[in-house]
Amino acid sequence: xxxxKSDLQNSQNIEHVAKLANLPLSNAELAxxxxxxxxxxxxxxxxxxxxxKGVEPxxxxxxxxxVFQTGEQNQSLTATEALQNAPVHKDNFFVTKGIFED
Amino acid sequence: MNQDGYELVIxxxxxxxxxxxxxxxxxxxxxxFGQPANTHICPVCLGLPGALPIINHEAIQSCMxxxxxxxxxxxxxxxxxxxxxxxxxLPKGFQISQYRWPLCTGGWLEVSDMNGQANKIRINRVHQxxxxxxxxxxxxxxxxxxxxxxxxxxxxxxxxxxxxVESVRDYAKKLQQIFRSLGVSNADMEKGDMRLEANVSVRxxxxxxxxxxxxxxxxxxxxxxMVAAIEYERSRQIAALEKGEELTQETRGWNExxxxxxxxxxxxxxxxxxxxxxxxxxxxxxASQVVQxxxxxxxxxxxxxxxxxxDLSLPQSAAQVLASDSNLSKVFETALEISAGKLxxxxxxxxxxxxxxxxxxxxEKVVQDLLTSKEGLIEDNNEISxxxxxxxxxxxxxxxIYRKGKLTAIQSLIGVVMRKSQGKADAAKVxxxxxxxxxxxx
Ligand SMILES: [Zn+2]
Numbered sequence: 001x002x003x004x005k006s007d008l009q010n011s012q013n014i015e016h017v018a019k020l021a022n023l024p025l026s027n028a029e030l031a032x033x034x035x036x037x038x039x040x041x042x043x044x045x046x047x048x049x050x051x052x053k054g055v056e057p058x059x060x061x062x063x064x065x066x067v068f069q070t071g072e073q074n075q076s077l078t079a080t081e082a083l084q085n086a087p088v089h090k091d092n093f094f095v096t097k098g099i100f101e102d
Numbered sequence: 103m104n105q106d107g108y109e110l111v112i113x114x115x116x117x118x119x120x121x122x123x124x125x126x127x128x129x130x131x132x133x134x135f136g137q138p139a140n141t142h143i144c145p146v147c148l149g150l151p152g153a154l155p156i157i158n159h160e161a162i163q164s165c166m167x168x169x170x171x172x173x174x175x176x177x178x179x180x181x182x183x184x185x186x187x188x189x190x191x192l193p194k195g196f197q198i199s200q201y202r203w204p205l206c207t208g209g210w211l212e213v214s215d216m217n218g219q220a221n222k223i224r225i226n227r228v229h230q231x232x233x234x235x236x237x238x239x240x241x242x243x244x245x246x247x248x249x250x251x252x253x254x255x256x257x258x259x260x261x262x263x264x265x266x267v268e269s270v271r272d273y274a275k276k277l278q279q280i281f282r283s284l285g286v287s288n289a290d291m292e293k294g295d296m297r298l299e300a301n302v303s304v305r306x307x308x309x310x311x312x313x314x315x316x317x318x319x320x321x322x323x324x325x326x327x328m329v330a331a332i333e334y335e336r337s338r339q340i341a342a343l344e345k346g347e348e349l350t351q352e353t354r355g356w357n358e359x360x361x362x363x364x365x366x367x368x369x370x371x372x373x374x375x376x377x378x379x380x381x382x383x384x385x386x387x388x389a390s391q392v393v394q395x396x397x398x399x400x401x402x403x404x405x406x407x408x409x410x411x412x413d414l415s416l417p418q419s420a421a422q423v424l425a426s427d428s429n430l431s432k433v434f435e436t437a438l439e440i441s442a443g444k445l446x447x448x449x450x451x452x453x454x455x456x457x458x459x460x461x462x463x464x465x466e467k468v469v470q471d472l473l474t475s476k477e478g479l480i481e482d483n484n485e486i487s488x489x490x491x492x493x494x495x496x497x498x499x500x501x502x503i504y505r506k507g508k509l510t511a512i513q514s515l516i517g518v519v520m521r522k523s524q525g526k527a528d529a530a531k532v533x534x535x536x537x538x539x540x541x542x543x544x
Binding site: 020022059060064067069072074082083090091093094097098099 | 381
């Protein structure tokens with residue numbers, strides 16, 4: 001069974017997961033999600049009790065292999081089409097907040 | 103400070119963009135170079151919701167060719183996985199890559215170190231993935247072009263088997279030659295077709311253990327800078343160890359103005375990619391295609407060098423120059439064939455190596471020029487006869503083989519005479535003289 005975790009550990013976990021998922025969370029939200037994540041982990045732990053030794057994991061429900069492109073080229077989207085839902089764009093480019101490599 | 107008491111331990115990751123017609127997981131054209139931004143894109147490579155990827159077979163075949171050229175085994179079962187991280191050049195929020203089930207594993211490549219000694223570098227894996235879009239920085243914004251998003255990319259990972267910069271240089275050069283002779287990539291470093299990352303640490307000479315840290319040198323887009331960064335790291339890390347400092351896992355870049363590496367990301371910020379199998383792509387079972395692919399693979403530079411030396415008696419240096427450029431070797435072989443025995447391999451080789459643009463010369467013209475310009479040619483029968491006698495005397499075994507009936511052995515003797523005359527002897531006369539001598543002495 002899972003060791004009970006302190007509230008601090010839980011909120012640190014949640015903060016880490018939120019950071020990885022690029023989600024800005026308020027303190028109130030952190031508390032809510034900590035509790036929810038706890039329940040999810042409990043559920044996963046319950047599943048983990050099933051003995052799956054020697055059972056191949058399923059990664060896809062369709063048991064097919066080697067599906068490839070047909071080789072023909074399709075008409076790409078035009079820049080106008082591609083950019084039509086972008087909040088900000090300029091000269092054919094999508095514009096985003098500055099990302100600097102240090 | 104004793105720099106000599108330490109040795110470098112380096113592992114390399116090389117990314118190479120394939121030159122397939124289509125992108126990796128969609129039918130967009132890859133022919134985007136010099137084209138306006140965001141004109142070679144579709145819902146798949148833009149990561150629009152609901153878009154489904156389909157694997158490009160041509161890319162998988164190229165990836166297998168690279169793996170086989172590096173003496174890898176093609177996996178019976180191979181799978182794609184999602185590598186999750188957020189960056190504006192990655193529209194889906196994950197890159198489709200391979201992690202636990204790479205296409206090719208367990209190979210090697212022989213490289214020369216700083217003492218000219220040959221060492222086997224173990225290849226851990228050769229796997230298939232996709233490239234990201236391209237960011238340009240403008241004022242306080244970043245501009246994103248997704249034309250490159252989804253271009254097939256192959257990653258080649260070595261074991262930490264490099265101990266000097268010369269080996270790294272030789273490895274990169276050999277890989278580039280392999281990509282070009284396989285025809286799978288232009289492998290142009292300046293254009294970003296081929297990118298290098300190095301994991302660098304140092305350890306006391308004699309130690310067999312891997313250091314418990316490694317510094318990742320990343321985003322260095324020139325080979326010269328990579329070499330400079332490795333040299334810099336060597337000194338920096340040794341100085342730190344001598345001072346009793348502890349080195350940790352980190353990512354560093356190269357500052358060309360200051361000629362030093364700088365911290366990009368520390369250990370605590372290390373990425374957590376949460377790989378998991380890509381549910382939208384079926385498993386690959388392509389090991390059975392290996393036989394066919396091997397048949398389609400051209401002769402690789404190493405094999406070509408061996409053949410030029412053994413069958414055509416070229417010296418190592420000439421064989422190397424010719425084999426390193428597949429266009430040049432094509433001109434060479436065609437010219438040699440056209441000359442139909444009237445010119446020696448060495449004469450043709452020298453002509454091409456000494457031309458500034460040997461690879462773009464017309465083979466017919468090369469032969470014609472060599473045959474018509476008798477300038478500087480040694481035609482004196484006595485002189486040629488003297489050299490031929492020397493050659494036979496010094497290569498008695500080869501002469502014996504010829505006399506026993508293996509007539510092609512004469513090529514090797516012609517090569518010796520041509521070398522003695524520094525390529526100036528009239529090849530037709532050399533052949534004639536040798537034949538006369540060999541047949542009369544028997
Ligand atoms: Zn596309």
